[in-house]
Amino acid sequence: MPRKTVEIEPRVEYLSILDEHGVVDAALDPRLDGDLLARMFRYMLATRRLDERLINLQRQGRIGTYGPTRGQEAAQIGTAMSIGPEDWTAQAFREMGMMLVRGWGMHMPMFFWGGHEEGNVVPEGVNDLPIAVPVSSQTLHGVGIAWAMKLRKTNNVCLTYLGDGGTSEGDFHEAMNFAGVYSLPVVFIVQNNQFAISHPRRMQTRSKTLAQKALAYGFNGIQVDGNDILAVYVAAREAVEKARSGGGPTLIECVTYRLSVHTTADDPTKYRSEEEVRQWEKRDPLIRFKKYLMERNVLDDASVAGVEEDIRGQIKEAVDYYEAYEGVDPVDPFRYCLAEPSAELVAQQREFEAAMRAEGLMR
Ligand SMILES: Cc1ncc(C[n+]2csc(CCOP(=O)(O)OP(=O)(O)O)c2C)c(N)n1
Numbered sequence: 001m002p003r004k005t006v007e008i009e010p011r012v013e014y015l016s017i018l019d020e021h022g023v024v025d026a027a028l029d030p031r032l033d034g035d036l037l038a039r040m041f042r043y044m045l046a047t048r049r050l051d052e053r054l055i056n057l058q059r060q061g062r063i064g065t066y067g068p069t070r071g072q073e074a075a076q077i078g079t080a081m082s083i084g085p086e087d088w089t090a091q092a093f094r095e096m097g098m099m100l101v102r103g104w105g106m107h108m109p110m111f112f113w114g115g116h117e118e119g120n121v122v123p124e125g126v127n128d129l130p131i132a133v134p135v136s137s138q139t140l141h142g143v144g145i146a147w148a149m150k151l152r153k154t155n156n157v158c159l160t161y162l163g164d165g166g167t168s169e170g171d172f173h174e175a176m177n178f179a180g181v182y183s184l185p186v187v188f189i190v191q192n193n194q195f196a197i198s199h200p201r202r203m204q205t206r207s208k209t210l211a212q213k214a215l216a217y218g219f220n221g222i223q224v225d226g227n228d229i230l231a232v233y234v235a236a237r238e239a240v241e242k243a244r245s246g247g248g249p250t251l252i253e254c255v256t257y258r259l260s261v262h263t264t265a266d267d268p269t270k271y272r273s274e275e276e277v278r279q280w281e282k283r284d285p286l287i288r289f290k291k292y293l294m295e296r297n298v299l300d301d302a303s304v305a306g307v308e309e310d311i312r313g314q315i316k317e318a319v320d321y322y323e324a325y326e327g328v329d330p331v332d333p334f335r336y337c338l339a340e341p342s343a344e345l346v347a348q349q350r351e352f353e354a355a356m357r358a359e360g361l362m363r
Helices: 034-059 073-080 096-102 108-113 137-152 170-181 229-244 274-281 285-295 301-324 343-358
Strands: 013-015 088-090 158-163 186-192 220-225 250-255
Touching: 013 229, 034 073, 034 096, 034 108, 034 229, 034 285, 034 301, 073 096, 073 158, 073 186, 073 229, 073 250, 073 285, 088 137, 096 108, 108 301, 137 158, 137 170, 137 186, 170 186, 186 229, 220 229, 229 250, 229 285
Parallel strands: 013 220, 088 158, 158 186, 186 250, 220 250
Antiparallel strands: none
């Protein structure tokens, strides 16, 4: 007698609409409105150009260590554009594209990666949590926000972002379980960029997909081509609508690639091949989307040049503002650590201040 099996839904859908060769199936193309498509492109290009500028600023010693977003623009902008300002996000530390959509100024990452607290102060009226460096801690906060939304019956949703490495953290699993049990309006956006610093995806988990982690917690997980903004947007919109109408959580695994370094303190040539990077460069989210927009006559060479020029001006303005700013107080990080500073923290602050004075960097 064969043993019985337990009936569960073990399927993980994979959505790809626009790959590096074009639209994979015309029936899947959501035929989004031209204005929306143009805005998506503008945010993607702004994120790419700002990212390039931040790397240069770091190399010139004008900001500190920086964690780039190159290659992950579609995953971030496609998801961020699926929610409204009344919804919330709980981010990790590589979501600059998402932040620009949500209304953070271009100068903010310069302050943040320049080591100043000003860069992590959420702008007035923006429903985002600050950048969270402790890996996956933000997923619990995101679920907490979603729980509050449910209790208050607001019909809002919370997106929480993490990386492939983040799916190995206990916090993530606790957040997933809680979200499933209470059927909370939260969407987990896993940006699978193939690496957690030098640790490759294949060493992260034996699971075939990261999306299937959701099945164990009783809700849907979907895998999408994370370099395809159309697929990301469609999947995010569906998950958000489901959450908004009481259908509970979803996990979206955006399969993408970190085209740049983990941070500017990293040397990826030590753990991955140039050839692999070249293969992924061909799948760059911006190249295929620009081609699609040109074919649909949403963009032409002149309008792309105009967008480039606008962005260049905005970035210059942000750099000028950052470098002329005189309100930075290097002691701020100590002030924002704990509501009631511990004796140890006070001692550390005194030691820091003495060292700054000795260097002539503080009066
Ligand atoms: C709890 C915790 N452990 C370790 C670190 C050090 N750390 C910073 S980023 C990172 C890798 C994160 O990888 P992933 O979640 O895939 O995100 P990615 O950096 O690729 O965007 C690690 C281990 C940390 N910040 N927090």
